[in-house]
Amino acid sequence: MKNEHQHQHPHLEQDEIRCSCDQDHDHSKRQYAHPDEPCSCGHDHHEHQNHHSHQEESYICGHDHDKHEIHEHLRPKTNLGDLSITHHENAIIISAEREISGEYLPIKEAIAVGLNGLADWVESQNGLVGHIKTHLTEKGKSAILSTTGDGVQVNEVYHPKVILNLAVIVFAVDEADLANQVLTILNKLY
Amino acid sequence: MKVIVLGGFLGSGKTSVLLQLAEFLVARSLNNENTTPVVIVENEIGGSGVDNLLLENQGLTVKNLFAGCACCTSSVQLEDTVSYLKKEFDPQWLVIEATGLAYPDKIKQTIEDAFLVETEIITIIDAKRWFRLIAAMEPFVSGQLENASSVLINKVDTVDEQKVQSVIESIQTYNKKLPCYPISAIIKIPDDFWERLLDQRLIAL
CATH class of the missing domain: 3.30.70 (Alpha-Beta Plaits)
Structure with missing residues (x-):
């Protein structure tokens, strides 16, 4: 399911469209104190993973993600x-x-x-x-x-x-x- | 280009109606070599389509819009698609079959705002399931009637006349002036029905 080095969600292809959570990401921060704990957004993240290709976008979880991973809700559905x-x-x-x-x-x-x-x-x-x-x-x-x-x-x-x-x-x-x-x-x- | 949005809940019979409507429009369209009589936009919420395959097998020009709903998540793609079709085919009629989960009124708004073309909504409802759907998801199902030009009450062959009448009365509680026409799309809908239906809404058939 992981799609490394790519961000395939449609809204990532459009710079003008923001993440649905309407928050900004700070790419300098780590996401989790405890990487094994699930993210509050309910999505599956890796501690060095990032949701976005552009910094203006963010997600409802409020966490930062490393750019080497695609966010759960950016992946194909189940x-x-x-x-x-x-x-x-x-x-x-x-x-x-x-x-x-x-x-x-x-x-x-x-x-x-x-x-x-x-x-x-x-x-x-x-x-x-x-x-x-x-x-x-x-x-x-x-x-x-x-x-x-x-x-x-x-x-x-x-x-x-x-x-x-x-x-x-x-x-x-x-x-x-x-x-x-x-x-x-x-x-x-x- | 005139635009018709065919709306209505899942399983109401939109594709069956569309097949007959398209056949009528093709037969009635002017013999103009520079335009295509009818182009269909087939919107499917899922990742692949079923109805489009049937329509394409009938020789109709179909443009697919999959994996999203044209009234919301795919409204931008709808604009792009219609823009392309207008340029490529310059159709006399563009018929958009909405997903069963769409609000047709939002599609109409998108088209009218983007292209300034006359757009009419025909909403199809399933006479047999109407009251069940109203009980389960009334705001959504009634929302599909918003700004409709007319409602085709389909599958009247599966219910009695009294039920048809009660369905009409129920529909008209949302809009008492909304014209409702009982049909059964599994049998041939007469040409004069389509002529009357479209003549009252769309000028110069």
């Missing part, structure tokens, strides 16, 4: 396997893309069952489904057509596969449990 998990307002947003070997129809049917089960699980947790969506694309046929002037040779291969794009937006459930539910559905497809 990743569980190949799932990307982000948040907006109170929503948990999971997205994923997978290539699954196999025929389109049984995969489509298995996903339909899986998504229905996922919606039921959310309800059972007293959560709220925003939406649960997938897009499937069938792939797998390819051919080489060639000639040296004496007719056309055709070599066809068929390795059926499905490209799956998934978007899940859900409210008021445990994030890790939700991610595990999604992974269970996806992993059954292989």
Whole structure:
């Protein structure tokens, strides 16, 4: 997760945008008396780490950070396997893309069952489904057509596969449990 | 360029409505070789999209705006995107499909302030889930109605007429003059519906 020597958060690319905490950082100070203690901002810092590429920005924790580390909230959000998990307002947003070997129809049917089960699980947790969506694309046929002037040779291969794009937006459930539910559905497809 | 913002909560049927609206606009647009009839901005809150894939497969011109909400975290990117599309395609119609977590009014404001173009909001709501959503997140869901030109009450095929009427009454408690139109986006929405809907808001179809 650590992204050394880089600061990738979008607001670091824009000098005019300040940190959400609206405080200034002092880069000359160390952050922690006890580096093993968690930062009050809830983020994961290293004692020599720094949030920012420019000094005007700062973070709600009020600590300074060394420039060799990216701040937790500048990193990509939680990743569980190949799932990307982000948040907006109170929503948990999971997205994923997978290539699954196999025929389109049984995969489509298995996903339909899986998504229905996922919606039921959310309800059972007293959560709220925003939406649960997938897009499937069938792939797998390819051919080489060639000639040296004496007719056309055709070599066809068929390795059926499905490209799956998934978007899940859900409210008021445990994030890790939700991610595990999604992974269970996806992993059954292989 | 005229701009339509399609708003509404997650799962309300925005993409299904958009497919039909785009088809109508393409068919009705003037045969002008110098412009593209319709360009769609597809905003997804997550890191990858699903709806854009469906729209692109329909042959529509789609510009994706992912990993943020155009009404707030991605409003600057929205401006940049629209600026690019205006220059590159000069579309007759720009349709922005908001995320289900967006306040369409904020998108309208961003576009009007930046481009001084007429922008209308059509908010889609799910007749079946309306009261549940109102109970769970009333300020947010009702906020999606702000400054809407009209509301399409979708999925009326899943509820009875009495429920549709009670949904309309509920919506109009937030704005009693807000026009509400029951639809089912899984069946063909007639052209004359779109003509009437857009004619009353947007001049010179």
